[in-house]
Amino acid sequence: xxxxxxxxxxxxxxxxxxxxxxxxxxxxxxxxxxxxxxxxxxxxxxxxxxxxxxxxxxxxxxxxxxxxxxxxxxxxxxxxxxxxxxxxxxxxxxxxxxxxxxxxxxxxxxxxxxxxxxxxxxxxxxxxxxxxxxxxxxxxxxxxxxxxxxxxxxxxxxxxxxxxxxxxxxxxxxxxxxxxxxxxxxxxxxxxxxxxxxxxxxxxxxxxxxxxxxxxxxxxxxxxxxxxxxxxxxx
Numbered sequence: 001x002x003x004x005x006x007x008x009x010x011x012x013x014x015x016x017x018x019x020x021x022x023x024x025x026x027x028x029x030x031x032x033x034x035x036x037x038x039x040x041x042x043x044x045x046x047x048x049x050x051x052x053x054x055x056x057x058x059x060x061x062x063x064x065x066x067x068x069x070x071x072x073x074x075x076x077x078x079x080x081x082x083x084x085x086x087x088x089x090x091x092x093x094x095x096x097x098x099x100x101x102x103x104x105x106x107x108x109x110x111x112x113x114x115x116x117x118x119x120x121x122x123x124x125x126x127x128x129x130x131x132x133x134x135x136x137x138x139x140x141x142x143x144x145x146x147x148x149x150x151x152x153x154x155x156x157x158x159x160x161x162x163x164x165x166x167x168x169x170x171x172x173x174x175x176x177x178x179x180x181x182x183x184x185x186x187x188x189x190x191x192x193x194x195x196x197x198x199x200x201x202x203x204x205x206x207x208x209x210x211x212x213x214x215x216x217x218x219x220x221x222x223x224x225x226x227x228x229x230x231x232x233x234x235x
Contacts, residue, residue: 049113052175075124137165154216
């Protein structure tokens with residue numbers, strides 16, 4: 001007998017894909033049918049996120065190549081992608097106080113599949129975002145604009161959570177993917193700040209955090225000046 005918690009999985013990965021997971025691994029699962037201690041089932045769930053990631057990456061690659069061949073300049077500097085590791089997902093679920101189930105993972109963790117797009121200028125960030133969101137098989141779930149409203153520590157970036165259509169052997173499913181878009185200057189600060197903040201043998205003092213915020217503001221000022229030059233040159 002299926003538990004009602006299964007509804008979340010059905011809605012996320014689809015009826016046919018869900019049945020494939022459950023039928024093959026049912027004998028390994030406890031009563032709720034979706035505990036994460038079954039590695040095989042967990043990896044099958046991640047497959048859907050990998051498929052969504054590949055779909056977005058293909059779209060960005062097409063845009064990247066189009067600009068390389070058909071335009072004077074390219075608004076995409078580089079693109080990186082990742083699927084969260086099992087350890088990272090479990091740690092985030094523990095932090096949120098979630099049960100260790102696949103339905104809880106799919107219903108509450110939206111950045112399992114992630115893409116970072118780095119652009120030369122601030123205007124490029126919004127241009128690339130518009131190009132992505134204008135595609136008919138992509139639906140916007142949430143947008144957080146940390147460029148217009150930076151985080152207290154100075155972090156700046158444009159975050160999108162989208163649903164992308166992915167066609168499997170027998171049906172289409174919408175898969176959630178997080179897309180982060182930022183300028184080169186924003187990425188420089190975020191990357192170096194990450195290195196400093198997660199140094200394992202020493203925590204950042206209040207004074208250090210204030211210095212990092214000042215650096216973020218300086219980078220933002222430089223970003224604006226570079227954007228002004230780009231606008232004047234009609235980039």
